[in-house]
Amino acid sequence: MKKYKKSSIIVTITFALLCIVITSSCSKSDDTNPDPDNGNGGNGNGGGTGTTYNPSLPLSDQDNNGNWVLNQDVSDEFDATQLDQTKWLIQGTNGVYQSNFKGRAPSQFSTDNVRLENGMLKLETRWEPDYNFNPTVDNNGVTYENITTAAIITKSEFKYGYIEVKSKAADAEITSSLWATGNNTELDFFEMFGDYKQATKEYKEKELWWSIHDWTSAGQGRTTYTEYLDLGFRVADDFHVYGFDWSENGIKIYVDGILISEASASDINVYDDVANNNGGNGTNANYVVTKPIKIWLDQETFPWHGVPDSREEVGGDGSIDFEIEYLRVWQKQ
Numbered sequence: 001m002k003k004y005k006k007s008s009i010i011v012t013i014t015f016a017l018l019c020i021v022i023t024s025s026c027s028k029s030d031d032t033n034p035d036p037d038n039g040n041g042g043n044g045n046g047g048g049t050g051t052t053y054n055p056s057l058p059l060s061d062q063d064n065n066g067n068w069v070l071n072q073d074v075s076d077e078f079d080a081t082q083l084d085q086t087k088w089l090i091q092g093t094n095g096v097y098q099s100n101f102k103g104r105a106p107s108q109f110s111t112d113n114v115r116l117e118n119g120m121l122k123l124e125t126r127w128e129p130d131y132n133f134n135p136t137v138d139n140n141g142v143t144y145e146n147i148t149t150a151a152i153i154t155k156s157e158f159k160y161g162y163i164e165v166k167s168k169a170a171d172a173e174i175t176s177s178l179w180a181t182g183n184n185t186e187l188d189f190f191e192m193f194g195d196y197k198q199a200t201k202e203y204k205e206k207e208l209w210w211s212i213h214d215w216t217s218a219g220q221g222r223t224t225y226t227e228y229l230d231l232g233f234r235v236a237d238d239f240h241v242y243g244f245d246w247s248e249n250g251i252k253i254y255v256d257g258i259l260i261s262e263a264s265a266s267d268i269n270v271y272d273d274v275a276n277n278n279g280g281n282g283t284n285a286n287y288v289v290t291k292p293i294k295i296w297l298d299q300e301t302f303p304w305h306g307v308p309d310s311r312e313e314v315g316g317d318g319s320i321d322f323e324i325e326y327l328r329v330w331q332k333q
Helices: 009-022 199-206 265-270
Strands: 068-070 088-090 107-109 114-117 120-127 147-149 151-154 161-168 175-182 185-193 207-214 222-230 240-247 250-255 258-264 294-298 319-332
Touching (some): 120 151, 120 294, 161 175, 185 240, 199 207, 207 250, 222 258, 250 265, 294 319
Parallel strands (some): 107 147
Antiparallel strands (some): 068 319, 088 151, 114 120, 120 147, 120 319, 151 294, 161 240, 161 319, 175 185, 185 207, 250 258
């Protein structure tokens, strides 16, 4: 497994200077642009060679050495007036929750918290004590109360590809996540935590946490591999482009077009999930994400990292957004 950490002073300063030099404004609809930022803020850095940016290709592979073709069924520019519900399921629509997942208590998913605005998808967390929360409790016995969040799921699934999202995490004790499920597997591309109250959790606001889970009878949802990557910047401060090259050979992770970490399937399989993750999936292979999956974009509360306790802790006025400018998925020809 190779890691390309941003935590060293030299790498962080170099990365920041690159952001300053390259960043300029452009439109998502242009065929050739100087960078992937459309004026909503952010540090979109040009990947590949040359100085122009082609949004029809991954930021990290502007020469298309990977022979990528955009999968329109699971990609979205979010530039309409309403979310395309032929492509997306809003979790909780008509009272239906895929996998019976209502949200991670105390928060609950609400269909009212999904909107398109200013050419972006905005998933909203609200301080909403008067919401009609589900009267049940979650698997840990926690009550749904006070906080509503949002989740959307692609209706189509795919196997292997390059997944790229440009986003800014919500600036609160709430997750902003890109993940996927299907065929008894789960691939968490990132689960970001925008803010913290616990003195020991300051690192969370600069972290990209990714994981693999096995939902077969052997794994029962336990983690079979995980990494915590220090990005060197607050994930809720600005927009960044996050890319994931997922193949039968493993996973490579890019931020603003730059490779920061990679784990081969063999690296993942030798990871001691039994010792590190309360049993993992025993002697089975850890690299279980080898079947078609559907993408989720959502927000959740993670009680072990802290939960907003008041309206003021949710954006100051009881509302905070996880903002996604686009989701693009390419697959090899």
